Amino acid sequence: MARKGLDKSVVMKAAAELIEEQGLSRFSMGELARRLHVKTASLYNHVDSLDRLLDEVGLEAAARLTAEENAAISGKTGDEALFSLAEAYRRFAREHDQMYRLIIGFSRRSGEMQIREAREILEPIRKVLEGYGLSQTQQYHWQRILRGMMVGFAIHEHAGGFTGLPVDKDESYRLAVQCMADGLRRAGRGSE
Amino acid sequence: MARKGLDKSVVMKAAAELIEEQGLSRFSMGELARRLHVKTASLYNHVDSLDRLLDEVGLEAAARLTAEENAAISGKTGDEALFSLAEAYRRFAREHDQMYRLIIGFSRRSGEMQIREAREILEPIRKVLEGYGLSQTQQYHWQRILRGMMVGFAIHEHAGGFTGLPVDKDESYRLAVQCMADGLRRAGRGSE
DNA sequence: ATTGACAAACTAATAGTATTAGTTTACGAT
DNA sequence: ATCGTAAACTAATACTATTAGTTTGTCAAT
Numbered sequence: 273m274a275r276k277g278l279d280k281s282v283v284m285k286a287a288a289e290l291i292e293e294q295g296l297s298r299f300s301m302g303e304l305a306r307r308l309h310v311k312t313a314s315l316y317n318h319v320d321s322l323d324r325l326l327d328e329v330g331l332e333a334a335a336r337l338t339a340e341e342n343a344a345i346s347g348k349t350g351d352e353a354l355f356s357l358a359e360a361y362r363r364f365a366r367e368h369d370q371m372y373r374l375i376i377g378f379s380r381r382s383g384e385m386q387i388r389e390a391r392e393i394l395e396p397i398r399k400v401l402e403g404y405g406l407s408q409t410q411q412y413h414w415q416r417i418l419r420g421m422m423v424g425f426a427i428h429e430h431a432g433g434f435t436g437l438p439v440d441k442d443e444s445y446r447l448a449v450q451c452m453a454d455g456l457r458r459a460g461r462g463s464e
Numbered sequence: 465m466a467r468k469g470l471d472k473s474v475v476m477k478a479a480a481e482l483i484e485e486q487g488l489s490r491f492s493m494g495e496l497a498r499r500l501h502v503k504t505a506s507l508y509n510h511v512d513s514l515d516r517l518l519d520e521v522g523l524e525a526a527a528r529l530t531a532e533e534n535a536a537i538s539g540k541t542g543d544e545a546l547f548s549l550a551e552a553y554r555r556f557a558r559e560h561d562q563m564y565r566l567i568i569g570f571s572r573r574s575g576e577m578q579i580r581e582a583r584e585i586l587e588p589i590r591k592v593l594e595g596y597g598l599s600q601t602q603q604y605h606w607q608r609i610l611r612g613m614m615v616g617f618a619i620h621e622h623a624g625g626f627t628g629l630p631v632d633k634d635e636s637y638r639l640a641v642q643c644m645a646d647g648l649r650r651a652g653r654g655s656e
Numbered sequence: 657a658t659t660g661a662c663a664a665a666c667t668a669a670t671a672g673t674a675t676t677a678g679t680t681t682a683c684g685a686t
Numbered sequence: 687a688t689c690g691t692a693a694a695c696t697a698a699t700a701c702t703a704t705t706a707g708t709t710t711g712t713c714a715a716t
Contacts, residue, residue: 275682275693297576301674313675314694322674373577377623385565387625412629416620416636417613417643424616428608431569433579437604444608447651451609454650455643467664467711493703505704506665514703 283318330374341396349403358449365426405460472510522566533588541595550641557618597652
């Protein structure tokens with residue numbers, strides 16, 4: 273009873289599907305093994321550990337998010353690009369909530385937490401900021417500010433927060449992004 | 465071998481200490497029991513479950529955070545209050561990182577996540593916003609925006625993010641809060 | 657003082673988690 | 687045809703949390 277065509281990419285794909293279907297909380301090596309008609313131990317021929325597996329699935333999800341961000345801003349500049357980026361980010365977080373969890377990095381794995389910040393992931397923001405004529409220093413600061421805002425909003429919504437108040441969340445977000453846009457323009461003027 | 469003076473508050477206190485000392489990831493009912501010189505099962509005379517225990521410890525931590533926020537803004541208004549609030553929030557998240565985790569709610573507990581939003585917790589922000597003369601609607605929006613920004617920053621720092629860039633994080637935060645301040649003033653003028 | 661009840665500790669067991677060691681076996685290359 | 691390797695297996699370990707059932711200490715009432 274050997275040879276079932278499993279390999280790392282098949283396992284990762286199945287893991288991603290399982291997580292999207294049933295949620296991160298119900299995911300386990302045992303569940304994954306069952307779906308692949310294999311015993312749990314066999315998975316270890318293809319992945320190092322649960323944590324590593326989740327890391328890698330998360331990285332792939334991050335790549336998808338980045339791709340969507342890039343698509344959203346392609347051909348746009350200035351405020352148009354900014355709003356488009358912000359919207360794409362938020363949409364991804366809502367539509368793929370389990371994957372977004374994985375990207376942000378608060379899985380179950382022992383309370384660890386990390387936000388992925390590879391070069392490519394920061395690219396979309398960097399491109400959007402280019403349009404505002406910031407100094408290098410200012411650009412770095414605004415990278416953080418923008419990311420902070422987007423993450424903060426995504427996490428809140430994700431957690432079911434922001435629901436108590438009787439005003440539209442889309443509008444709240446729009447105002448937040450507008451606030452960033454105004455701030456960016458101001459910063460751009462300042463550093464000329 | 466009965467009667468060791470345990471009760472719910474003692475257990476919760478010990479749990480909080482253990483978490484602050486060793487981190488959420490190393491916390492377990494077994495560890496907690498060992499610290500209290502008791503068998504694991506005995507804890508269940510005082511707490512319902514691990515999840516409930518963490519919830520309650522988290523709620524207590526949230527109360528402490530709120531108290532610090534209130535202290536920070538007491539006697540202040542306008543931008544001064546805003547900056548003071550933002551600084552207090554960030555300081556708490558840095559100084560009590562494990563407790564902050566618990567507040568935000570990304571413990572291990574099954575990937576659940578919730579941001580606590582009881583009335584009292586929102587009070588400090590509400591008070592600060594009072595100074596900007598916003599309409600009720602605007603105030604609700606800005607409550608979200610402010611919270612989003614503070615959470616986003618805290619989470620990032622927490623996750624070890626923001627470290628790649630060669631500019632000061634304090635300054636990034638200051639700029640973010642300044643951006644909020646400017647936006648708030650603009651919003652205040654707009655709704656008069 | 658004795659008794660009796662309650663609460664708090666215990667022991668023991670269950671079911672779930674990830675992971676490792678060691679064994680078998682199928683397939684592909686020689 | 688055979689032989690080695692990689693992929694599956696079985697079995698075991700060491701953790702989780704949690705529940706059921708049992709013992710026992712303490713406090714209150716008689």
